Amino acid sequence: MSKIVKTATGLLCGVVFMYGLYIITHGHLTPGGGFAGGVLVAGSFILLILAYGSDVLMLRKEETESSVTESSAILIVLILAVIGMFAGGAAFMNNYFQFGEVGELISAGVIPLYNIFIGMEVASALLTIFLAFVIYKKEVLK
């Protein structure tokens, strides 16, 4: 890619990443949440890969990592939900933290935690899919 694209992407991807994090952490207050924010976070990584390119070996390593992150994130969501069976209302997915004040960032009990880990899961899943396509294409062309 040309220098213009690289510089512009370098400036832009940080903003996209931060916006994704904002959407994830404010999931219980504003529209959007784990999924929408996760897509944005994945988008910032994909922009970087598209602009700067990368060799297959690096991509493979990255794919392994993102795949492990994905599985771990969904496991943590499951564990958070299972903890509900032992705390508070004793039911799966029960909201067992204090709710706090409506409209504050730290409120809504366990929901923000779900949002954060679902955001992680979606971001790494989309990244894994993208990387799988890139690796496949590079291997076929070779």
Add this chain to the structure above:
Amino acid sequence: MDNLVILFVIVPLGSAFLIPIIGKFIPHFQKALSLLALLFLCTLILNYLFTGNSQCIIYKVAGWEAVENVPIGIYLVLDGLSAFLLLIINSIGFLVVFYSFSYMRKYTAENYFYTLLCLMIAGMNGVVLTGDLFNLYVFLEIAVIASYALVAFGIEKDELEASFKYQVLGGIASLLILLGISLLYWQTKTLNMADISHVISTQADSKTTLFIQIILITGFGIKGAMIPFHAWLPDAHSSAPSPISSMLSGVLIKAIGIYAIIRLFYNMFAITYEIALIITVIGTLSMVIGGLLAIGQWDLKRLLAYSSISQMGYVVIGIGMGMLILISNGDKMVASMAVAGGLFHLINHAVFKGLLFLNAGAIEYATGTRDLKQMGGLAKDMPVTSSTSMSASMAISGIPPFNGFFSKLLIIIAAIKGQYYLLAALAVLVSIITLAYFLKFQRYAFFNKTKYTGSALVKEVPFTMAFSMIVMGVLCLVLSLLIFPGIREIILSPAVEVLMETTEYSSKIIGL
């Protein structure tokens, strides 16, 4: 037990995501974990069946209580019918995992195989447990998306094509189901199945309801591969790795296709004559045409796949006939006999069709071919495969004392008592056709004089594969016991009762 219902979803889901992380570092972890998870679930459901006295367990996810008798959270409902399906899913799943130990060795990426299998089982368990319509859709998608990937697991040309075809038709089905669910939500302003049933019974707008019912029959009909919608099944079920074919044919089309039709049209919608007739006609078409199409097949797994369509026709006929008799104020005993026949054939089909696909896998494992013309004289070299497949073939063609005989007998007797003589005659006729193409399979695979001439040295399959086949072969015989009083009350009768009560399902759950 009350709080353990959710484990049917948590355990396979948790195992599915533990496998790709820990399986990387510890060899054989994936096999041990999926086997233990399914063994645990089998014990759990058997424990419920033998001690629970068929009580209906309602699990409120996240502890959301109903407000003024209107359910606001997701309900999981474990009653006789769900327990019946859970038993099939988890026990067949357990045997299939055991079989896969040896069979999957030739594939790479075993971790992903067990991950997807656990995911598919989590989805199916969710579908049969949930009492919420949108939740049913979500679990259905989990199960079918995992199955799309599993069909393409060999990533050869045929597998990818079959998987693509399956995805396109499955996508259309999902779209129709989602459309039906959203129309229903628009009409009733609720998603809980019991509540929908309650609201619909007070509304007079029957045209919208009829439209929704047609859309849902089409959607679930595609998922269950009923005859006008069956195009994907022969490709998908014959291209998948054999344990997966066994899972798809034995369990998946029942859990997400037939089960959903049964549950929605018995317990949620009020039964109408038109819908009952449509379901019966679709069942008859599947039974007859599926059987006729199977005769001409020379690819062993394609033959079995067409035979699945035909046998599921029997199940649907039993169910549809039950509805017809109920709506025309016929004898309730006859209706319950027809439904019992259908459900009995459902569990029988899960066992013998699962076994036949495992046999096909064993033959493919030993000889490397699926073409019946290239086999021959395998009976001497593969005694276990030969004898178990004989048992399954006899069962599926309805030879006494195997289980298939009793379920077909129940359906035929119910058809005669309900004065559906044409259906009874067709059921007998298709049973003979079934015998014909299974004799063809037996003859060309095992007893032909022309010996198999491939390069591979034919010998019996490894222990884990043989073990699963033997267990299922014995089950073909043992399941006949389900028809006798004393054992019938444990597994079959509670499931039939749930359906015979029709819309009382709703009052039981929302407590009105």
